Amino acid sequence: MKDDTSQAEKAYWTKDVADDLGMAVTTVRKYASLMEENGYTILRNEHNQRAFLERDILIMKRIKSLAKAHGVTIEDAVNSVLKGVPSNEVQTVSGSDTSTMSPPDTKENEQLQALITRYDDKFNDLKNDNDELKGMIQELQQIVKGQQSYIDDSIKKRDEQLLQSIRELHQARIEAASTEKKGFFSRLFKKESL
Structure with a gap:
């Protein structure tokens, strides 16, 4: 994590993302797991809970949109969206304070x-x-x-x-x-x- 906190980016927990995307918490977890299996890194706190940044949510929105298309599986949608997206550095978030994360x-x-x-x-x-x-x-x-x-x-x-x-x-x-x-x-x- 970078020391510069002047441009901190807010992070969201799984339930917040589920509410924002209009899907079940388990579905958000499934998307996140598939993204991580494909080399994408999602921030986690010391309790190993995922903390989603705006870019993560944008990627999930795109995956959801593609997965709705006829004949496109969630796995294919994840693969398509993640092509060309560089993987993030592994970062941890302490406690529930996510306001000090650095922007991408x-x-x-x-x-x-x-x-x-x-x-x-x-x-x-x-x-x-x-x-x-x-x-x-x-x-x-x-x-x-x-x-x-x-x-x-x-x-x-x-x-x-x-x-x-x-x-x-x-x-x-x-x-x-x-x-x-x-x-x-x-x-x-x-x-x-x-």
Whole structure:
């Protein structure tokens, strides 16, 4: 830890970070463990409790954002966000007083901000593509709905026409049979009278 305390950075405990990020304390611990497994150092006090700096919280926000994307695991999000982020020096925090921690290097902040901006841009591009695909799907659903309605109407009209044709054919057969019966009996009775 540096001796210069004029530019001290505030640190936050796990519960504070969980409240800020809107996630469970266990999830914050999982993110922190994965970050540490990938070489990232998070400050700890003499009781081995994690003390998160603003940069740590920014990285966790980005991990959370990437992890929400379809098909991205938390592990992949951690790996992606931590690429290019230099690991911190191991530091300890005494007691609950975290106000004397030194700030990160300006160059490290710039690198982190550039990395976050790059991933924000990629995330926004993916979000825009996703929104565009959703719009296309809705249009296709409307087209399919219209086609299904047309097909249903066509089938209904065809069925009505077939039913009408069957009725007319049946009526014509009845009339023909009735005429044929009259002709047979009238011929039969005519012959007897002769």
